[in-house]
Amino acid sequence: MSARTDERTVVDLAAGLRDGDRDCLEEVYRRWSPLVHSVALRALGAHHEAEDVTQQVFISAWRSRHTLTPTDHALPAWLIGITRHRVADRLAERARDAQKVASAAAREARPATDDEALAPDATGGVVDRLVLAQQVDDLGEPRRTILRLAFHEDLTHEQISTRTGLPLGTVKSHLRRGLVHLRRTLEEVRHEFA
Template sequence: MELAAGLRDGDRDSLEEIYRRWSSLVHTVALRQLGAHHEAEDVTQLVFISAWRSRHTLTPTEHALPAWLIGITRHRIADRLGERAREAHKVASVAARDLGPAGADVVAPADDSGAVVDRLVLAQTIEDLGDPRRTILRLAFHEDLTHEQIVSRTGLPLGTVKSHLRRGLTQLRRTLEEVRHEFA
């Protein structure tokens, strides 16, 4: 109860002790739900940041602190699962719309010349990208690998893989918009 009161009152030493005592519990819950250590680590960090920021909502009772932390953990896990779903949907829609089911080699029907131009532009833009971005995009779209699989294949950190994917998609989208604008 003392630690909870200290946290609520803004004592950083209390936060440090709370982290020391309950971070492994938070990490274990996150790992079981998410199945990936790096995501569980991210969630653990976010839980304690959230705990600090929302410490005024904690009612310091004997057993409130661990339950409160687990509640925050469940919310952060739900947020991460939502991010995964949105990311997967975004990647799937970009791949289906811009690259076709088998990649840039797909030939569209003759009446869909815009799609053919889009595929050719995308194929050329991907080819012009430097490595490792080109390789990461190909692994994501042509081989349909997850972020974790790309990390295993390339040996790059997860954050680097995500950044290259995000920046690569942004560059592809920008190039497509420019080409569509020129031919509109």
């Protein structure tokens, strides 16, 4: 098979994908998902996240297929462009998660001033801290341990995964659900005292 035939095949695949041909999507996935996964893995350093990004790339490619212009080399370059955007999104998500954990840990670690300790609890005084401490104690395992490792020991998701032996996705899920539970409980308590 000549290089020219390969190029036409790529163009045909791109045109078919753009026109909504699911068979073309399957072929595009088969041929370029290893490349997309490699780029994501190199940037993120975690297989689980690279797998998630790879899936997101091909979902995004299908949804935005109308933007693809079928030319000789457009399809792989277009997929790599989508991959870079998805990797950037994931890195931004990591940074936001780290900032939330750092902020919560800083609030938890700093001692309350006399004014905060005596003030009504609307700004996160002693009642908030007592409620949070009790709620964390009442959480089941492994969620309790995961939250404590994140907030008290300031560990990253990957470090918590290594320490607990749990998959990274499980650690993230427990952390996210635990934070949602704690936030909801605080809102309920604050509403009662309002």
